[in-house]
Amino acid sequence: MGNCLRCFKSSTSSDNSVAINSSQNINISEKEKNQHESEELLQTNVNNINIKTSHYDSSNYKKSLVNGSASSNSNLVEDKSKIQTAKSQLADNAINKMFEEYKDKDEDAILSEGIEKLCKDLNFEPDEFPILVLAFCLDAKQMCKFTKQEFIYGLKNLNATTISELRDRLMQIVDDLQTNVDLFKQLYRFSFHFGLDEGARILSLDMAMSLWKLVYTVQAPNNNVLExxxxxxxKESIRGIQRDTWLMFQNFAECFDINSYDSNEAWPSLFDDFVEYEISRLKKLELNEEERDKREQENNNNNINFSHKNEQI
Incomplete structure (x- = not known):
């Protein structure tokens, strides 16, 4: 009985131990399961939060603003570009229409007759300084001829689409030329090539003299050196004016001083001849003045003597 009881106790104890272990295992298992489930639930919630908050991420929001702003700016640039293109097209049409009004019937250019008509509408004479300025602005390659390309390109640069606007622009440039030394130099260099006959390399003397008078309408050199x-x-037998002579005359005129002129410097020989001519001319003037003064003095003396004789009589 005791054994059975001992056995029972032992059995019970063993069973209880097994039961306890089993219960503990179950509890641990359930705990782990519950913990795992809790972790999964927590992770799920975190993921859900991340998913939700990703829609409100500040960087994404900023990107959307930037993209929206860029899109808006792009539209503005595109609209401005379209407006500019439309304005440019209108200007081109107006300038083309003006060209057609003056162009020659048989040639795609404005020739002598058309230039005369253009000058009349601009209220200038063909040989006036503003017309030389017009040719300069068009970068005309030949006198008495404005090609279509020259005319359209020039008027677009001047931003002139009407006769009134063209006249105003020309007068503005004429004013600028009185003080703008660099611009005047550009005009001066242009004038030589503009006056050349087609295929020629030397400017005819008559044309050179006419252009010198015309181009020096503004910024005339001192000491009457041009005249x-x-x-x-x-008074000289000169066939024509070479390019170097034309270009260097501007510097020569600016610093001309007959008393300090050095013929050994690299001036064209024509300038040496001019200085010799001037020295001779001035000496003659001086001698003529001395002779004139001498004659005047003799006349005065004669008058005095005559007056004394009359008094004695």
Whole structure:
């Protein structure tokens, strides 16, 4: 009985131990399961939160703003570009229409007759300074001829689509030329090539003298050197004016001083001839003045003597 009881106790104890272990295992298992489930639930919630908050991520929001702004700016640029293109097209049409009004019937250019009509509408004479400025602005390659390309390109640069606007632009440039030394130099260099006959390399003397008078309408050199230079040329047998002579005359006129002129410097020989001519001319003037003063003095003396004789009588 005791054994059975001992056995029972032992059995019970063993069974209880097994039961306890089993219960503990179950509890641990359930705990782990519950913990695992809790972790999964927590992770799920975190993921859900991330998913939800990703729609409100500040960086994404900023990107959307930037993209929206860029899209808006792009539209503005595109609209401005379209407006500019439309304005440019209108200007082109107006300039083309103006060209057609003056162009020659048989040639796609404005020739002498058309230029005369254009000058009349601009209220200028063909040989006035503003017309030389017009040719300069068009970068015309030949006198008495404006090609279509020259005319359209030039008027677009001047931003002139009407006769009134063209006249205003020309007068503005004429004013600028009085003080803008660099611009005047560009005009001066242009004038030589503009005056050349087609295929020629030397400017005819008559054309050179006319252009010198015209181009120096503004910024005339001091000491009347231009008038003295032209007077010298008109008395010399000169075939024409070379490019170097034309270009260097501007510097020569700016610094001309007959007393300090050095013929050993790299001036064209024509300038040496001009200085010799001027020295000779000035000496003659000086001698003529001395002779004139001498004659005047003799006349005065004669008058005095005559007056004394009359008094004695």
């Amino acid at each position: 003295r230079w032209l007077s010298f040329l008109s």
